[in-house]
Amino acid sequence: MVFRQLFDAASSTYTYLLGDTTSGEALLIDPVFEQAQRDLSLIRELGLQLKLVVDTHAHADHITAAWLLKQKTGCLIASAAVINAEHLDLPLSHGQTFGVAGVSLEARATPGHTDGCMSYVLADHSMVFTGDALLIRGCGRSDFQQGNAATLFHSITEQLFSLPDDCQVYPAHDYNGRTQSSIGEERSYNARVGGSANEADFVGYMQAMSLPHPKKIDEAVPANLRSGCPADGQVPPEPNWAEDLRVTYAGVPEIGSEWLLLHADRVTLLDVRQAGEVIPGELPEVLGTALQIPLDQLRQRVTEVPTDLPVVTLCRSGRRSALATSILREQGLEQVASLRGGLLPLAHG
Structure with a gap:
């Protein structure tokens, strides 16, 4: 059990x-x-x-x-x-x-x-x-x-x-x-x-x-006495900028690679890997315009991240990009998500 x-x-x-x-x-x-x-x-x-x-x-x-x-x-x-x-x-x-x-x-x-x-x-x-x-x-x-x-x-x-x-x-x-x-x-x-x-x-x-x-x-x-139903009978609103948006048990908002490949033009892509990890041309063409700010510099450079679109953070495995979402939310950005599984699924796709 x-x-x-x-x-x-x-x-x-x-x-x-x-x-x-x-x-x-x-x-x-x-x-x-x-x-x-x-x-x-x-x-x-x-x-x-x-x-x-x-x-x-x-x-x-x-x-x-x-x-x-x-x-x-x-x-x-x-x-x-x-x-x-x-x-x-x-x-x-x-x-x-x-x-x-x-x-x-x-x-x-x-x-x-x-x-x-x-x-x-x-x-x-x-x-x-x-x-x-x-x-x-x-x-x-x-x-x-x-x-x-x-x-x-x-x-x-x-x-x-x-x-x-x-x-x-x-x-x-x-x-x-x-x-x-x-x-x-x-x-x-x-x-x-x-x-x-x-x-x-x-x-x-x-x-x-x-x-x-x-x-x-x-x-x-x-x-x-209503089994928790709100007085108006409505489910409270939740973030809906991505149909695939999920929050993990660790509290990390994530979206999947399939959704991202189809909707890359609706988000700002933020690659938080170190510069030496980024290989030119490695990403699918629709992701090739990702903004690059290493994770250890993100707090100091957060003002460089555009706020007009939701932000999807990227890294190799999805671990560093998960922390990046926390940093962005600390700075007041609400529409953020990490790429589920990182770039590995794309490399193996």
Whole structure:
């Protein structure tokens, strides 16, 4: 199984990618709207197809990317049926098995943080994705959005602590850089519900907490009840100056050689190789007018780069030209891309 834990620094949210190399199918748990491009880039580079997006609850601190990912890939959207979210394809109930080919999960209702919280247990009980019900040495708050501390206590102790000690715990958030725990650890050491804590201990702790109102709750909750669909129902605009434009998981905008050969007159070509590497006549005729500025000089000579057309950076393998796009964007140029794979594909074509 392919497994990746991804992080959104703005909301301290973990997104989880689970995929099967045999079927090529994948699912995402708790994707963040602003990170949709990153997630799709990783899925593409790993040779997977996104088939399902599932949220653990209606988040109050970020907007889910579920609807946006569905528009881009045709994947299905799943979350707890009790949330009654719009655009939902797979409403989940307690005990229901779901997933993609090669990856099977069991949905367990774990309300208390919100009444629509669910945790997802891998079929072999080796992993559990606990949302905000159980965090690492903590748990989700229970003072808003249908929260109930007593309910949360029973969700954790009866649904989650019934899993094997070595079952790995992957929460929806962590604010201290911790990435995973285990059921055994949390049963013993969780600061709120671990050790010999009983319901009265836990409820007393939760009721004595004084936490600020979530900053994005007024925006996030209504949007998440629409599965992340914007109020206007429109996909946010993206750069469209090249049909072949893609952004890699490393964050590099790229276009392919076929597109470039057909549309070289629509861009400024920037060759960032050293002068001694450039062989006269080596490039196809349509690329022969490339501006040449070595990468180590680009910051000092960036004003020489025309800004009336998008800029495509070139080098031998596409590595130096990738850094060149970052330098250009630092200087305020937005329509930039690196030639995918560099000049090697053209030399071998």
